[in-house]
Amino acid sequence: MTTTFKTSIQCAAILAVFAAGSLAQNFPFAGVVNSDKVNIRAGAGENYYPVIQLDRGAIVMVHENLYGWYKVTAPADSFCYVSKEFVKIDAGGQTGSIIGQSVRVRAPSPAGPDDSYKILLRLNDGDKVRVLGEAGAFYKIAPPPEARLYVKKEMIDVATPEQIAAAKNAQPATPEAPAAPVVKPEAPATPVVEKPAVPETPAVPEAPAAPEKPMKATQVAVVTPEAPAAPETPAAPEKPAVETPAAPEAPAKPETPIPAVPEQPGVVSGPHPKLTDLEARYSEMEKLPLEKQSLAALQMDYEHLSTSEDLSPEDKRLIKARVELLKNRQKLQATLAEIDAVKKQMAAADQQRADADAKKPKQYIAVGRLAASTLYTGDKLPLLYRLVDQLSGLTVAYVQPVKPDMDLTPILNQYVGVVGDKEYDPALKLNIIKAKDVDALAPTGSP
Numbered sequence: 383m384t385t386t387f388k389t390s391i392q393c394a395a396i397l398a399v400f401a402a403g404s405l406a407q408n409f410p411f412a413g414v415v416n417s418d419k420v421n422i423r424a425g426a427g428e429n430y431y432p433v434i435q436l437d438r439g440a441i442v443m444v445h446e447n448l449y450g451w452y453k454v455t456a457p458a459d460s461f462c463y464v465s466k467e468f469v470k471i472d473a474g475g476q477t478g479s480i481i482g483q484s485v486r487v488r489a490p491s492p493a494g495p496d497d498s499y500k501i502l503l504r505l506n507d508g509d510k511v512r513v514l515g516e517a518g519a520f521y522k523i524a525p526p527p528e529a530r531l532y533v534k535k536e537m538i539d540v541a542t543p544e545q546i547a548a549a550k551n552a553q554p555a556t557p558e559a560p561a562a563p564v565v566k567p568e569a570p571a572t573p574v575v576e577k578p579a580v581p582e583t584p585a586v587p588e589a590p591a592a593p594e595k596p597m598k599a600t601q602v603a604v605v606t607p608e609a610p611a612a613p614e615t616p617a618a619p620e621k622p623a624v625e626t627p628a629a630p631e632a633p634a635k636p637e638t639p640i641p642a643v644p645e646q647p648g649v650v651s652g653p654h655p656k657l658t659d660l661e662a663r664y665s666e667m668e669k670l671p672l673e674k675q676s677l678a679a680l681q682m683d684y685e686h687l688s689t690s691e692d693l694s695p696e697d698k699r700l701i702k703a704r705v706e707l708l709k710n711r712q713k714l715q716a717t718l719a720e721i722d723a724v725k726k727q728m729a730a731a732d733q734q735r736a737d738a739d740a741k742k743p744k745q746y747i748a749v750g751r752l753a754a755s756t757l758y759t760g761d762k763l764p765l766l767y768r769l770v771d772q773l774s775g776l777t778v779a780y781v782q783p784v785k786p787d788m789d790l791t792p793i794l795n796q797y798v799g800v801v802g803d804k805e806y807d808p809a810l811k812l813n814i815i816k817a818k819d820v821d822a823l824a825p826t827g828s829p
Contacts, residue, residue, distance in 0.1 A: 413452065414541035414549075415440040415533075422460070424489035424500035425745060426451035426532045431491045431500070433531055434460045441541055441549040442533070448804070449748070449778075451532045456525035462502060463488040463495045463520040464511065471513065478521070480509040487526065495520040496735070499742060502529045654697050656687050664704065672715055681708040746799035748815060749823065750778055754794055766814070769800065779804065779813045781820065790820055797824040 421432035426448045434457055436442070443455040456462070468485040469478040484504045491498040495517050503526060505511070512524040541549075653661075660683055667675050687693075688701045750769040758766035758780065767781040767790055781800055783790060801819040806812070 409447075410443055410445045412541040412546055413442050413444040413454070413538040414545045415442065415537060416539045417537055420533060420537045422454070422457065422531045422533050424491070424502075424531065426453070429743075430532070431489075431493075431497075433489050433491075436533075439545065439549060441546055442538065444538060445530065446804075447535060448532070450535050452535050452538050453530045453532055454538075455527075456502070456529035456531050458525075460525055460531070461490060461514050461522045462525050462529060463490055463498050463517065464505070464523055466516075466519055466521055469511065469513070469521050469523075476513060478511050478513050478523075480505045480507055480511065483507055487523070487529065488520075489531065490522075494518075499739065500745075502531075654687070654690070654693055656690075657693075657697050657701065660684060660687065660704075672711065673718060675711070675715070677708050677712045677715060681705055681712070684708065744799065744801055744819070744821065746821075747802055747804055748779055749797070749799045752781065752790060752794055752796060752798045752820065753777075755780065764810075766812075767794075769798075769815070772797065779815050781815050781817045783817050783820075785818075788817070788820075793820065793822045796822045799823050 415436045415438055418437050419435045420437070422434045422436060423430040423432050436457065440457070442452075442457065444452045445455070446453040464480075464485060464487050468480060468482050470481050471478045483506050485506070486501045487503050487505060488495070488498040489500040489502050491500075505526065509526075511521075511526070513521050514524060515522040660680070663680060663683075667677075667680060684701050684704050688698065688705070693701070748769055750771055753768040753770050755766050755768050758764055764782065768777045769779045769781050770776065771778050781790070781802075784802065799821050800815050800817050801821075802815050802817040804813065804815045807814045
């Protein structure tokens with residue numbers, strides 16, 4: 383929804399409120415800014431930072447009068463901050479949904495989101511927001527309808543129908559339709575045409591093994607007569623007895639080449655002694671956490687050993703692999719150190735913000751002398767305390783403790799500041815402050 387369209391809707395709503403009431407200040411009512419460059423602030427007081435400036439003739443919806451400050455609907459041209467971690471952006475990128483409960487919506491400070499401490503309202507899981515932009519860890523969103531800002535009472539007059547109509551006519555007669563997000567149509571995906579599978583060539587059956595050639599008859603004839611010839615020779619049984627002990631000496635012959643292979647000069651057989659020591663150190667180092675491993679020193683020792691001339695090829699390959707591994711581990715070690723440093727910086731920044739928030743003064747919704755009520759004593763009617771104006775002696779509001787164990791008796795008749803939420807109770811017909819905290823500001827009788 384564009385700002386122009388939203389402003390037109392607001393003007394229409396103001397006209398409806400004006401038509402239902404009169405020029406009397408029955409809240410809510412339509413107000414008109416009577417000066418130029420009027421500051422609309424985050425809270426009811428000069429100590430609150432300005433959020434936006436309005437010029438003469440601007441129309442605002444006034445909801446309440448807080449001790450000389452009007453509470454007004456946040457203008458359409460303003461914005462709010464909400465943390466990115468609590469917003470899920472929708473597909474179009476122009477809207478989002480709140481993730482979580484009681485998510486804070488902040489009034490923007492001219493100094494930036496880090497100094498935007500004033501919380502206007504809280505949103506809950508699933509609430510929709512319109513995203514206007516980004517600012518660091520925050521999204522800029524259009525003010526929710528419940529967002530309220532503050533302006534000095536004397537800067538606002540009750541708007542006449544003519545002034546409301548003039549403000550409405552200042553906008554284009556036909557409200558602009560919200561710009562639809564430009565979505566480029568995706569090119570149709572090129573269909574994947576699968577090539578027909580090439581049929582596998584059937585395996586050529588192995589040629590059957592050639593049948594053994596039948597033994598020639600002549601060969602058979604030769605063997606046949608020799609078989610009976612053996613017993614005719616008396617020395618035949620003695621020959622196998624003599625040849626049998628010679629059989630075990632045959633496998634001893636392959637052992638003769640082993641001593642015959644000459645060793646290369648200067649090469650140590652087996653792992654190099656220094657490499658064995660380095661490998662032992664490497665194994666002990668791996669038992670330590672990565673951040674405590676002395677990787678650079680061990681890498682230098684491996685590289686120094688790689689220059690030795692009495693290394694075997696296996697030793698050289700192992701040393702090269704160890705050096706590469708140690709280099710990669712040092713990169714990982716440095717990355718982890720950077721991550722740890724960033725975590726420490728973030729923790730320090732969070733602590734600084736927490737300390738700064740702790741030093742900020744409390745935001746009292748009202749101040750005055752706390753007095754007991756003779757009517758609302760807690761017997762038949764609720765227990766309420768009166769907040770009395772120091773100068774006029776009139777009751778400006780009734781204070782109702784939120785916590786059951788909050789005892790305000792010790793600070794009765796003292797000048798106090800009240801922290802809480804102010805609302806109108808239609809049953810009691812009273813302005814009641816739901817007090818979360820009440821602080822004694824000065825002794826009795828002090829201004």
